[in-house]
Amino acid sequence: xxxxxxxxxxxxxxxxxSLVRRYVEGVFTDEYLTTIGVKIDRKTxxxxxxxxxxxxxxxxxxxxxxxxxxxxxxxxxxxxLVADGTRRSTLEHALQLxxxxxxxxxxxxxxxxxxxxxxxxxxxxxxxxxxxxRGRGWDIIESSALVGFGVEEAFAQLTARMLTTAAA
Amino acid sequence: MRxxxxxxxxxxxxxxxxxxxxxxxxxxxxxxxxxxxxxDAESVSKILPDAVRLRANADSDLADAxxxxxxxxxxxxxxxxxxxVADAIFxxxxxAIRRAIQHALASSMQSVNQTLNYGFSWKxxxxxxxxxxxxxxxxxxxxxxxxxxxxxxxLLVHRETGLLLxxxxxxxxEAADADLVSAMLTAIERFVEDSFQVDDDxxxxxxxxxxxxxxxxxxxxxxxxxxxxxxxRESLRESLTDSIETVHRRFSGALIGFEGNTAPFAEVRPVLxxxxxxxxxxDANKTSPLVWLILLAVLGGLGWWIFTSVRTAQRDNxxxxxxxxxxxxxxxxxxxxxxxxxxxxLRDPFADDPASMLEAARLEGDDVVGExxxxxxxxxxxxxxxxxxxxxxxxxxxxxxxxxxxxxxEGIAPRDWIAEASRSAPLIPGVAGVDFSQVRTPLxxxxxxLESLFVRIEGNGFEVAVGQEAAMEAVASATRTLAAxxxxxxxxxxxxxxxxxxxxxxLRENQALSARRAESVRAQLPPDVFAPGNLTVxxxxxxxxxxxxxxxxxxxxxxTFHVVLxxxxxxxxxxxxxxxxxxxxxxxxxxxxxxEAAGRRSPEPEAQGGDAGYVAQPIPRSxxxxxxxxxxxVRRDSL
Numbered sequence: 001x002x003x004x005x006x007x008x009x010x011x012x013x014x015x016x017x018s019l020v021r022r023y024v025e026g027v028f029t030d031e032y033l034t035t036i037g038v039k040i041d042r043k044t045x046x047x048x049x050x051x052x053x054x055x056x057x058x059x060x061x062x063x064x065x066x067x068x069x070x071x072x073x074x075x076x077x078x079x080x081l082v083a084d085g086t087r088r089s090t091l092e093h094a095l096q097l098x099x100x101x102x103x104x105x106x107x108x109x110x111x112x113x114x115x116x117x118x119x120x121x122x123x124x125x126x127x128x129x130x131x132x133x134r135g136r137g138w139d140i141i142e143s144s145a146l147v148g149f150g151v152e153e154a155f156a157q158l159t160a161r162m163l164t165t166a167a168a
Numbered sequence: 169m170r171x172x173x174x175x176x177x178x179x180x181x182x183x184x185x186x187x188x189x190x191x192x193x194x195x196x197x198x199x200x201x202x203x204x205x206x207x208d209a210e211s212v213s214k215i216l217p218d219a220v221r222l223r224a225n226a227d228s229d230l231a232d233a234x235x236x237x238x239x240x241x242x243x244x245x246x247x248x249x250x251x252x253v254a255d256a257i258f259x260x261x262x263x264a265i266r267r268a269i270q271h272a273l274a275s276s277m278q279s280v281n282q283t284l285n286y287g288f289s290w291k292x293x294x295x296x297x298x299x300x301x302x303x304x305x306x307x308x309x310x311x312x313x314x315x316x317x318x319x320x321x322x323l324l325v326h327r328e329t330g331l332l333l334x335x336x337x338x339x340x341x342e343a344a345d346a347d348l349v350s351a352m353l354t355a356i357e358r359f360v361e362d363s364f365q366v367d368d369d370x371x372x373x374x375x376x377x378x379x380x381x382x383x384x385x386x387x388x389x390x391x392x393x394x395x396x397x398x399x400x401r402e403s404l405r406e407s408l409t410d411s412i413e414t415v416h417r418r419f420s421g422a423l424i425g426f427e428g429n430t431a432p433f434a435e436v437r438p439v440l441x442x443x444x445x446x447x448x449x450x451d452a453n454k455t456s457p458l459v460w461l462i463l464l465a466v467l468g469g470l471g472w473w474i475f476t477s478v479r480t481a482q483r484d485n486x487x488x489x490x491x492x493x494x495x496x497x498x499x500x501x502x503x504x505x506x507x508x509x510x511x512x513x514l515r516d517p518f519a520d521d522p523a524s525m526l527e528a529a530r531l532e533g534d535d536v537v538g539e540x541x542x543x544x545x546x547x548x549x550x551x552x553x554x555x556x557x558x559x560x561x562x563x564x565x566x567x568x569x570x571x572x573x574x575x576x577x578e579g580i581a582p583r584d585w586i587a588e589a590s591r592s593a594p595l596i597p598g599v600a601g602v603d604f605s606q607v608r609t610p611l612x613x614x615x616x617x618l619e620s621l622f623v624r625i626e627g628n629g630f631e632v633a634v635g636q637e638a639a640m641e642a643v644a645s646a647t648r649t650l651a652a653x654x655x656x657x658x659x660x661x662x663x664x665x666x667x668x669x670x671x672x673x674x675l676r677e678n679q680a681l682s683a684r685r686a687e688s689v690r691a692q693l694p695p696d697v698f699a700p701g702n703l704t705v706x707x708x709x710x711x712x713x714x715x716x717x718x719x720x721x722x723x724x725x726x727x728t729f730h731v732v733l734x735x736x737x738x739x740x741x742x743x744x745x746x747x748x749x750x751x752x753x754x755x756x757x758x759x760x761x762x763x764e765a766a767g768r769r770s771p772e773p774e775a776q777g778g779d780a781g782y783v784a785q786p787i788p789r790s791x792x793x794x795x796x797x798x799x800x801x802v803r804r805d806s807l
Binding site: 001002003004005025026028032036037038040041042053055057069071072074075076077 | 326327328329330331332345347348351352354355356358359361362427428429430431
């Protein structure tokens with residue numbers, strides 16, 4: 001059994017917790033997010049014929065009242081960077097977060113999720129920007145916690161990247 | 169087309185080398201080419217231990233390279249002679265096995281003891297209520313109250329990632345998802361680190377909430393966390409330290425290079441299991457008097473069970489023996505199950521009721537379930553009962569069936585009944601023949617009675633002797649019966665009162681004297697004894713012609729009685745034997761046993777003249793009306 005620690009990072013209210021709620025198993029309540037700023041869940045999937053146990057650290061959104069506790073990031077093998085597609089600022093914040101992580105010399109794979117894709121009318125992110133990011137070799141996946149797409153794909157993608165990195 | 173260059177002659181190579189390098193250098197090269205020299209082996213042996221040590225410290229390649237060779241060597245050694253390997257590992261294996269067995273025994277004894285101790289006591293009841301109230305199991309409540317502490321779960325957590333490397337759980341403990349607990353534990357530690365000012369080298373040590381304590385023992389790369397219920401002893405901390413040290417010593421490579429593969433850490437389980445300590449309060453280990461009481465009760469119950477089993481078996485046996493002995497009952501199968509003795513068998517309807525034999529065997533009615541199929545037994549006793557039932561029971565007649573199946577009747581019965589019974593008895597199952605020769609009609613019976621009586625005469629006279637009152641009374645009574653029964657006779661019934669004398673004296677005198685004696689007796693009988701009826705009374709004398717005893721004359725001085733019955737009253741029916749051949753062979757049949765059992769009346773010494781045996785043939789009476797040929801013989805009777 002392969003186990004990996006991964007983190008969910010992003011601005012408040014981008015839908016991190018909603019994204020995973022339907023796809024993971026857990027024993028802890030959401031209250032942990034507001035108390036100690038993290039909630040642990042598990043996502044089990046198969047990759048290349050072997051079981052992979054993702055221990056998911058769902059971190060409270062980073063804002064002035066509850067800044068991201070970087071110590072929670074220690075030991076992670078990858079992370080999901082979540083932004084709200086209807087709020088461009090959240091994507092910019094996500095990029096800052098990625099920057100901070102990189103500056104902390106944590107070089108692990110990540111996947112960007114542009115959430116709330118069901119609200120296309122209110123979509124606030126232009127395609128060129130996304131393409132520019134993709135040009136950096138980033139994985140950017142549009143997702144909807146409401147409709148339920150993109151989530152499994154994001155986990156699979158991140159797992160593939162993590163295991164490739166580990167093997168390299 | 170190019171031709172291939174000519175191949176050099178190999179034999180020329182050493183020569184060529186010598187020319188090019190000079191002799192000394194060429195020799196060294198030769199040595200290298202031909203392999204390791206003896207001297208080289210010696211030099212390698214000097215550096216080999218250090219080389220091995222160096223490489224082992226650097227990485228695990230040497231272990232990988234050697235492992236298959238070592239495995240092969242071990243296998244070969246065991247195949248060749250297992251003893252040296254067994255001897256070598258014995259000091260390790262034996263204490264481990266012993267410890268494991270001791271541990272298993274101790275914990276099972278403890279749990280039995282606790283359950284017994286607390287299962288039935290007041291405290292136990294209270295705890296049972298608590299278990300119901302809190303929804304936990306009784307065992308959990310007992311453990312909660314009797315346990316000083318117990319390590320319920322031990323987790324080995326990778327320090328950097330918070331991932332669970334391995335964990336062990338005490339028996340009967342429900343542990344939450346250890347993977348998530350492990351990560352959350354790490355998260356809490358980081359939360360505390362971030363939220364409060366702690367030094368870098370400080371780590372989460374204890375988490376406590378009520379009865380539950382989590383002790384965390386950190387190592388450089390991993391932490392051991394023990395989830396403890398109760399108040400742990402400080403010695404547990406040492407165990408945790410030992411185990412985290414052991415883990416780091418043995419798995420340092422795997423810990424440093426940990427990439428998420430937890431498989432290598434499966435081997436750490438025994439180390440963690442050593443931390444699954446528990447300690448009970450002292451009183452929990454004391455055997456309560458209740459345990460002894462229960463033990464005593466169990467032993468007593470066992471004793472009682474054995475006693476009742478043996479007693480029941482004995483009673484069953486007695487009952488079955490009684491059934492076996494009873495005629496007309498055949499037990500085919502008997503089996504005790506479901507608390508009752510089930511008997512299957514055959515029973516003649518005239519056999520004794522099996523229930524009537526229960527009491528003798530000290531069994532109750534519901535102890536036995538009998539399934540009796542009816543059948544007809546030809547056991548003589550059963551045939552006799554059947555005959556009695558068919559022919560009608562009477563106080564005056566009894567039946568006996570001998571082993572050959574012959575029905576022997578004895579007693580007194582009306583003539584018509586005898587005739588009817590003689591016809592129907594052979595039709596009764598089990599009756600092979602009928603012998604009613606000993607069945608008499610009432611007239612025959614009273615005749616026999618009268619003919620057995622006599623009255624003594626006083627001296628040479630004709631008066632009834634003194635002391636003959638009882639005899640006279642008996643004669644009077646029998647005569648009265650004879651007179652009454654004579655009414656039913658088809659013809660005249662004659663009572664002859666016969667006088668006798670001894671042989672002293674002349675015939676004529678004796679004749680006259682005997683006639684006078686008979687007359688004297690008749691005169692002394694009350695006149696009403698002859699009436700009513702169809703009875704003729706005759707008094708006659710026979711002098712000394714029927715002297716009753718040799719020698720002493722006085723015994724002959726008496727009066728006897730003879731009854732003459734009409735012809736159809738003379739005999740009862742002849743014996744009937746159903747098998748014709750047997751009937752021929754059976755004439756005459758002597759059945760002393762039957763006679764003895766029937767208790768025949770004992771003959772008067774002078775009446776029948778001895779035992780002539782049991783003759784099945786009808787015996788014609790010697791005296792019949794008109795056939796009495798005895799003429800009075802006149803002799804001189806000495807007067």
